[in-house]
Amino acid sequence: MLIRRRRGSYAAFAALLAGLAACGGSSEDDRTLTMYSGRIAPILSPAVKQYEDASGFDVQTRYGDSPQLASTITEEGKNSPADLFFAQDAGSLNAVEKQGLLLELPADILAKVPERFRSAGGRWVGTTGRSRVIAYGAKVNRSDLPDSPLELTDEKWKGRVGWAPRNASMQGYVTALRLVEGEDVARKWLEGMVANDTQAYDSNIPIRDAIAKGELDLGLINHYYVAEAQAEDPDYPVKVHFPPNDLGSLVNTAGVAVLASTDNKEQALKFVRQMLSDEAQRYFADSSKEYPLVTGVQAPKELTPLSEIPAPDIDLAKLGDLQGTVKLMRETGAL
Amino acid sequence: MDAAAAGRTLGRRLPSAARAFGARRPPLVLLGLGLAVGLAAALPALYLVVAVLDDGRAALDAVLSDRTVGLITRSLGLAVAVTAAAIAIAVPLAWLTVRSDLPGRRVWATLLTLPLVIPSYIGAYLFVSALGPRGALASLLGVERLPSIYGFTGAFLVLTLFTYPLVLIPLRGALQRMDPALEEAARVMGRSPREVFRSVVLPQLAPAIGGGGVLVALYVLSDFGAVSIMRFNSFTRDIYIAYESGFGRTEAAALGMVLVIVMLVLFAIYARVRAARALHRATPGTQRPAQPVRLGRWRWPALAFCGAVAAIALVLPVGVLAYWATKQVSSGLELGALATNSWHSLLAAAAAALAASVGAIVVALLSVRYPSVVTRIVERVGYAGYALPGIVVALALVFFTTRVALPLYQTLAVLVFALAIHYLPLAVSPIGASLVQVPPRLEEAARGLGRSPLAVLRTITTPLVASGVLGGAALVFLHALKELPATLLLAPIGFETLATDVWHQTSFGFYEASAIPALLLLLIAAPPLYLLSAKGSVAS
Numbered sequence: 008m009l010i011r012r013r014r015g016s017y018a019a020f021a022a023l024l025a026g027l028a029a030c031g032g033s034s035e036d037d038r039t040l041t042m043y044s045g046r047i048a049p050i051l052s053p054a055v056k057q058y059e060d061a062s063g064f065d066v067q068t069r070y071g072d073s074p075q076l077a078s079t080i081t082e083e084g085k086n087s088p089a090d091l092f093f094a095q096d097a098g099s100l101n102a103v104e105k106q107g108l109l110l111e112l113p114a115d116i117l118a119k120v121p122e123r124f125r126s127a128g129g130r131w132v133g134t135t136g137r138s139r140v141i142a143y144g145a146k147v148n149r150s151d152l153p154d155s156p157l158e159l160t161d162e163k164w165k166g167r168v169g170w171a172p173r174n175a176s177m178q179g180y181v182t183a184l185r186l187v188e189g190e191d192v193a194r195k196w197l198e199g200m201v202a203n204d205t206q207a208y209d210s211n212i213p214i215r216d217a218i219a220k221g222e223l224d225l226g227l228i229n230h231y232y233v234a235e236a237q238a239e240d241p242d243y244p245v246k247v248h249f250p251p252n253d254l255g256s257l258v259n260t261a262g263v264a265v266l267a268s269t270d271n272k273e274q275a276l277k278f279v280r281q282m283l284s285d286e287a288q289r290y291f292a293d294s295s296k297e298y299p300l301v302t303g304v305q306a307p308k309e310l311t312p313l314s315e316i317p318a319p320d321i322d323l324a325k326l327g328d329l330q331g332t333v334k335l336m337r338e339t340g341a342l
Numbered sequence: 343m344d345a346a347a348a349g350r351t352l353g354r355r356l357p358s359a360a361r362a363f364g365a366r367r368p369p370l371v372l373l374g375l376g377l378a379v380g381l382a383a384a385l386p387a388l389y390l391v392v393a394v395l396d397d398g399r400a401a402l403d404a405v406l407s408d409r410t411v412g413l414i415t416r417s418l419g420l421a422v423a424v425t426a427a428a429i430a431i432a433v434p435l436a437w438l439t440v441r442s443d444l445p446g447r448r449v450w451a452t453l454l455t456l457p458l459v460i461p462s463y464i465g466a467y468l469f470v471s472a473l474g475p476r477g478a479l480a481s482l483l484g485v486e487r488l489p490s491i492y493g494f495t496g497a498f499l500v501l502t503l504f505t506y507p508l509v510l511i512p513l514r515g516a517l518q519r520m521d522p523a524l525e526e527a528a529r530v531m532g533r534s535p536r537e538v539f540r541s542v543v544l545p546q547l548a549p550a551i552g553g554g555g556v557l558v559a560l561y562v563l564s565d566f567g568a569v570s571i572m573r574f575n576s577f578t579r580d581i582y583i584a585y586e587s588g589f590g591r592t593e594a595a596a597l598g599m600v601l602v603i604v605m606l607v608l609f610a611i612y613a614r615v616r617a618a619r620a621l622h623r624a625t626p627g628t629q630r631p632a633q634p635v636r637l638g639r640w641r642w643p644a645l646a647f648c649g650a651v652a653a654i655a656l657v658l659p660v661g662v663l664a665y666w667a668t669k670q671v672s673s674g675l676e677l678g679a680l681a682t683n684s685w686h687s688l689l690a691a692a693a694a695a696l697a698a699s700v701g702a703i704v705v706a707l708l709s710v711r712y713p714s715v716v717t718r719i720v721e722r723v724g725y726a727g728y729a730l731p732g733i734v735v736a737l738a739l740v741f742f743t744t745r746v747a748l749p750l751y752q753t754l755a756v757l758v759f760a761l762a763i764h765y766l767p768l769a770v771s772p773i774g775a776s777l778v779q780v781p782p783r784l785e786e787a788a789r790g791l792g793r794s795p796l797a798v799l800r801t802i803t804t805p806l807v808a809s810g811v812l813g814g815a816a817l818v819f820l821h822a823l824k825e826l827p828a829t830l831l832l833a834p835i836g837f838e839t840l841a842t843d844v845w846h847q848t849s850f851g852f853y854e855a856s857a858i859p860a861l862l863l864l865l866i867a868a869p870p871l872y873l874l875s876a877k878g879s880v881a882s
Contacts, residue, residue, distance in 0.1 A: 069752075071830045072849075075585065075827065083740060173583055209571070213470075
């Protein structure tokens, strides 16, 4: 009895080892690019497929959280297996750029995207834009909506607003506020938001869902979360408001970079070009309802055109001063 | 608890045995293996040291801030509350499913352990959907909104319901191994049932309760998913914020070190509990299974209690998942991908469980049989990996593998290694608890008859602690199944598991699409749990 059982466990052990060996060795060949992506597969993979079909190359993608992937690349240093880094936010790209791990992009790539949507050092380029908006629920009258996020500290919104202080876009917004309106305004606003019992969530989607359920009336989120839900359900009970004043509806960007340690520089650059092609830009606009950043490509028609969004002209590369922002947000109790 | 009385009842106190063995050095092979396991388990902590040394000043500032003190207090408060509640739930459940004639106790044992497999971020989300201010319960009751469950309440509720099995599993094992002769002797000597429970039963269960309790506390300290969704500002959440804000790894690492220190303190407390008692049987010979206690009329409240726990911790979340799954099924399924992902989950988790149990046997043997400063350090270092958030363990392995073993980077072997060191203590704890119940005299006898130390380990010790080993392996398996950060960062590209599938779906709010992989996780976890509880009847 005992012997038979032991033989069984040896067999199981052998099967495990065989399984490990089978999955362990992935063959690397020259016609493969490796990408780390903070953007999710359903959005990104069709665009990747466009590139694969055009180039005959195969792209192996590791999906994860943008900041965690940025940390991973930092720890890997020059030994990173990645050729490309596709991030959800400028902050993660800036963090990797600061480590000196990104390749300088050629001028023809940089020229495709307005200056404010790419790194000042020319080491990453924005692919799509997303606007910080005020989402609102069915119970709110359009006429009551604030003209600026700065008004959300008003007594009448007490406890009715959701925000996501941990979210990269939200932190980018605060950084912009510091740059444009000054440290004092930013500090006062954060203190006001905390004092006004603004409900803190960890990311955008729970805020949108809470508005849909009626737990919240307003929320500071990215526009496309609502656009997507509306595409699935035209009667979705959450609408989007682009506040016209002050920092208005700041536009942040998702972007892509090539790692300096890549051994396939030409193809990696080709991939970046593909992401900025009309084909890919149109795809992103249609599928995830984001703003295409390449001039000449139409934004989704249900969105307020990028040119009409009252976004201040802010250099996204400067949004890299996250440390100062996080410090301020901690001091004010927002984080 | 009167330790002296416990000692008298149990015949012989451990310190005398410890003295006899402490004088002897552990076999070199065992010590070497132990040091290797210890070093492996220490990698996450070593990585923290490297990162902190980058900028000692900033690290010190981060640690000494008021914020850190406040957060660690909050987190410890939550950990203490959850641990107490988990023990309060697990002790009656363990007793009912092992020692009473509760109808269907094996099935209950399986059902009541399953909540452990529900990833805490899914569990928390399900609770918000069901019990949130405007959740399903609110519409069921027809009220406008319920009091908020966000914050401490919600985090406490969710973490308690999904971690009490960490106490239940080792406790059931300890109850099964307990020699009923001791209780009977005490009864014959005229002790009342209550006194017997206090002076005989409870001391024998203390290592299991303590070990399980430490695991619950460490789980709570390192959890991110539940506190994030329940919006409870915890210490680990702050570590994630530090990593996400480009704040640099120094601050994150410094905060991680604080967690390690807290863990060491917790563990020192547990070690005292465990060391204070002798736990192996007093008499030689084969152990009889205990007579089940007849519940009589108490059967109904007992069933109601088990039912209530199962309803809240299992039926409610699974019900919501099943409801979502039916909606998802109608819109089509990718069966091939689900099958592959299930296989990947099974493979990685089983390999991690195997590796962790082997390591844990070595560690437990050293710390229980050859207690010394060295073995104590090896055991405590082993717990560091569990106290740290998954992201730290994952990044530590990114750091070391890319520098030392680049060809292995992002292969399944490294993922399994990471999972094994992350969850090592889950196996050490039950194995250690079962080992203290094995009389060293048996091993001494085998050694005296000329068996080598390894042969003794293989033929005497291992079979006797088999239930502990199985319990430990099962715990590692269940945790590895749902692990996320290490799997995302370390698995070979394209190696999707059920847990990463769930994450992909939920990270974009496709909660309904996450239901089927989440249910599959439960399905894969159920058979090992059932086997584990089947061992429980211990008629063998």
